[in-house]
Amino acid sequence: MNATIINIGDELLLGQVVNSNAAVMAQMIAQAGFGVERTIVVGDNADDIRRAIDESIQLTPIVLITGGLGPTKDDITKHLLADYFGSELYENSEALATVTRIITGLGRPMTELNRRQAWVPKCCRVLNNDVGTAPCMWFDHPKGVIISMPGVPFEMQWLVQHRVLPTLAQRFSVGCIVKKNILIEGIGESFLSDLIEPWELALPKELGVAYLPVAGMVKLRLTARANTVSETSKMQSLIDNAVASLQPLAGKYIVGYDAETLEELVHRELSAQSLTLAAAESCTGGTIVQRLTALPGASAFLKGGVVAYCNEAKHHLLNVPQNVLDEHGAVSEPTVIAMAQGVRRQMNADYALATTGIAGPGGAEEGKPVGTVWVAIDSEKGTEAQLLHLRGERQPIVDRTVNHLFAMLLRHVRSLQ
Amino acid sequence: MNATIINIGDELLLGQVVNSNAAVMAQMIAQAGFGVERTIVVGDNADDIRRAIDESIQLTPIVLITGGLGPTKDDITKHLLADYFGSELYENSEALATVTRIITGLGRPMTELNRRQAWVPKCCRVLNNDVGTAPCMWFDHPKGVIISMPGVPFEMQWLVQHRVLPTLAQRFSVGCIVKKNILIEGIGESFLSDLIEPWELALPKELGVAYLPVAGMVKLRLTARANTVSETSKMQSLIDNAVASLQPLAGKYIVGYDAETLEELVHRELSAQSLTLAAAESCTGGTIVQRLTALPGASAFLKGGVVAYCNEAKHHLLNVPQNVLDEHGAVSEPTVIAMAQGVRRQMNADYALATTGIAGPGGAEEGKPVGTVWVAIDSEKGTEAQLLHLRGERQPIVDRTVNHLFAMLLRHVRSLQ
Known part of the structure; x- marks a missing residue:
């Protein structure tokens, strides 16, 4: 039972806004056992929207539409x-009641524009929107159903x-999709x-496998329909067997299972072991902490972080000795070690992560090209530092550094067990 | 001269990866004066890909395809x-030379999989890819051109x-698109x-206007084709006139022009005035600093930041007095003021931003529901704190807080001039 997703909006079509709605919708409906056959973005243009709807309902019995429902012209x-x-x-009275409740609840007067939100086509069924002013509309069509909803993500x-x-x-x-993510770094x-080709060729035909490379990590996804x-x-047992037989081939690269990101694994491991974490970041500019705090519950293990973008901050807040900075420079092994040790002591954490490097495009020095990054982990067992040579642009360099450090941390934490 | 963008990949279709490629491509080709009529995502399925290509080349004379060019099965x-x-x-010899150069440049042996990357259809023209192993392929079609390239973003x-x-x-x-972004907060x-309806109705017909609401901010985009x-x-002069006539109506909400995000404006203003900045973050978890450092050149003005996720860090690293934390709590006006003052002193910066609040879903207290956020700005002129009551989920609350604080900062900095 397949669906097509149509996201409407010039801002999406022209790329001013990245279309994260398509990803979120696809995940939600796939999780519920529906297939997704295609997603389409069209602008705020009547002919283009009409053509997309018409083609889509021929293609799949479910058509989900977002956008173009705001009150503006x-x-x-x-x-x-x-x-x-x-x-x-x-004017649909149920929709009007919701709009009125929301607007007056905000302590605002109802405007003509607000009221217009409650107008819907006579032939649709209104699915009440409790959290916003634009109603969701369900249309029956000889070929299936067409559902229109607002594009505001939440x-x-x-x-x-x-x-x-x-x-x-x-x-x-509908059936459901059984799936297993394997995170590899x-x-x-x-x-x-190349390494896992024999394993892949021997997989039962019911299983699909996809490689999802993300910033230095590969997510291997096994799926089956039931x-x-x-x-x-x-x-489930076919998937379990496949996972077990992958271990001898690629076990040393496997960082974890059943997560979309390494920060999910970090959350899970540190919370389970009641360990705390702090971070001292230079070239990653807060990304370590931001990625960890983007998930709820980070306060269970995360003490905090310092982004030391200047030497002054490295010295004052992290106690990196001035002579280390003077002799070895900010991008060096002694500096990254001092940063990790400094932030762990300051935050009184079990583990500390540190980064210092050159994310580019500027900042390259003699012998230290863009992509030169030092990372370190400090704990009561000691400090491990590594030098990375990364290629690419600023954002990929930052993302790869953080992924590598999260993988290092997971390996450290597990070696305790 | 319109284009359709087709992005191929199960990971995009199923939403494991957000399709940022479509946004980047659309911006680049729109900037070059081409129109974008539609973007489509399909999975790694031959029938679906074929149908999408076939429909698209009937629709627009330019079809751009990404993905499905890696060496895996x-x-x-x-x-x-x-x-x-x-x-x-x-096997295309030019493509093979590039693949060989890249692989051996990494100090790795050429594998059979690497070599396979240089195989292309005989009927295509190879557009050489200097930065990766998958070649770009240009196909002439009676209705236009079809161009296939790898999905790796850079x-x-x-x-x-x-x-x-x-x-x-x-x-x-082709012509070009003349555009003006107006950032409103x-x-x-x-x-x-409602406020600008008269202005909108009086716009010359050559101008298009779009509302792009993003996390508490509205980007108003004026466009015209030439x-x-x-x-x-x-x-350009029609747009300049429209911008000038908007000022009397909405001037007090306008934060800036010609940027996609508020952090771009912060970069521009602070660099131009040679001012420095530091941040102390609790509920925004590093997002202030991360958004600023995601743009190159942040080191020109950003001293750094402290993410104080626990009271210990607020006390030790930011010198928030223990009695302030004990008496008023972490989410309070005295705490946010002490955080801003503390980080500005520690980092020796001209301006400091601070946040402390409850981003949810957990953490609500009596009288402090999820969405209760204190923000502050400190400078030598004094400290301003504001209490925000935000609705929604964790990420929107964080994004709105950061946007609001960036807008506050811009207003502060400009009042100096």
């Missing part, structure tokens, strides 16, 4: 859908979870593919 | 394109800039739309 989806179904707009997420998926589940019977995609409970447990 | 684009054009693969960007756009410019004659999209140099300057 460039938002035209609602009018177009009314026209498409030969219907007309009317409203879309709330609607998909609480309204769209439950209503789809009543209408269509320390080997590139090509080399990994339509019944007994099929689900069969697919 | 799930990458099928190249074979499919050979088949689509009734051609076959051969390779794609390099290829679009250095190979695809120059080759397209030889083939098609402190008013929601609906209220802004085909000649004299048209370009005419459109």
